[in-house]
Amino acid sequence: METDRVKLRYRAVLIAGPTASGKSALAMAIAQRFGGTVVNTDSMQVYADLRVITARPTIVEEASVPHRLYGHVDGAVNYSAARYVADVTALLAELGDSGSLPVLVGGTGLYFKALTEGFSAIPPVPEPVREAFRARVQGLETAMLHAELAACDPAMAQRLRPSDRMRVMRALEVFEATGRSLASFQGARQPGPLDGLPLVKLFVSPEREEVRARIDRRFEVMMGQGALEEVAALRERRLDPLLPVMRAHGVPGLIAHLDGQLSLDDAIRKGQADTRAYAKRQVTWFRHQMEDWRAVAPESALDLALRELNAVA
Structure with a gap:
């Protein structure tokens, strides 16, 4: 059978690409x-709170073919690459038992790299430590936090921009929880669950202007599908603004609109601009970090994938 040949030749299909590329x-x-x-x-797209504004597959699409690891995490959770790898490792074992071909798709290069090349085993920061730390530094300017990091962990401070609040906070939290530099954990890597396996790896790469136009159109469609109402419900939870779910593209601008700080048109333009900038970073990241992936135009991607998968081992 055709499916049996896929099992023998390839263990998974990996599809990456910028947002709104059709992957x-x-x-x-x-x-x-x-x-x-x-x-x-x-x-x-792991977060249950945000289906519309993260362009998760629709309920109809999820019903047409099995989908996994979508919307399975509460927005209050600081979901990490290490937890993602653990979730995928368990899922791959399950799919292997059932004979289903894993087709991994998304735009998070770090997740793909962790699966194929391994990841640094950074211990999770206990929630009481995180809460106490964030209460202590609330209101402090990012430059002051960077100076604090330079005093206790000069190696990480040298790697991070003084204006990069999120990463500076992360480095300080890890040091507070472990007494060790984040750099010391980043040096030791554990193998990923797909390391060394036969894989189809495709990077869907439309023309830049096409991606930009798709992003702008899709954001307008999402607004019509209830993106503002979805963000309003998230806002009502009063979650830590540093949580990943609070920084999803489009969320900060729409919250600013709900808070009376931006007009709706300006919030939409901000969401579109932030997403376009992110798509540009995705392309750059994959070009430099994932050189063994095959770049393919959207219109020829399916034919190429089918040829590869139908090839006799």
């Missing part, structure tokens, strides 16, 4: 053709 539709087509399961590899 989710490609993943569904492959999963439908080969009896596969679409597996989320996007760091924002």
